[in-house]
Amino acid sequence: MICMKEWNKQMERGVIYIYTPFCGTCSVARAMLENIERLHRQDIFYEMNAAVHPEYMHDNQIESVPCLLFVENGEIVERIYTFYSTANIYDYLIQYQPELFSNVT
Incomplete structure (x- = not known):
């Protein structure tokens, strides 16, 4: 399974998922993001515990x-x-991370 990368302060470009561990809505959002990473077979999102x-x-x-x-x-x-x-x-990934879709066949 693909795991999100931990955020770092020096990040110049990327997508950060901010959550708290006991937030139910955060769990649903995480599942969406993990599905996207699984489909692309790569880490896409950085994560940060608020x-x-x-x-x-x-x-x-x-x-x-x-x-x-x-x-x-x-x-x-x-x-x-x-x-x-x-x-x-x-829709947001297409706008901000178009390189994710350049090798789609």
Whole structure:
């Protein structure tokens, strides 16, 4: 099974999944993201436990969990709080990570 990579502060580009361990909605969101990683057979998302990084949450004005952050050049370019569906997440991935789809046959 593919496992999400742990977030690091120096990340220049990527997608960060922010959660808390006992959040039911976070569990549903995680399942969507794990399905996407399983389909692509690679790690796509970084993960961050909000409870362990309160300063990051405050400094970056993260309002709630689950949250998906799209980071470009070290800056947050998009925050997603409502995941809706796997298809919805794919819409964002197509926009921010198009290289994931360049080798699809």
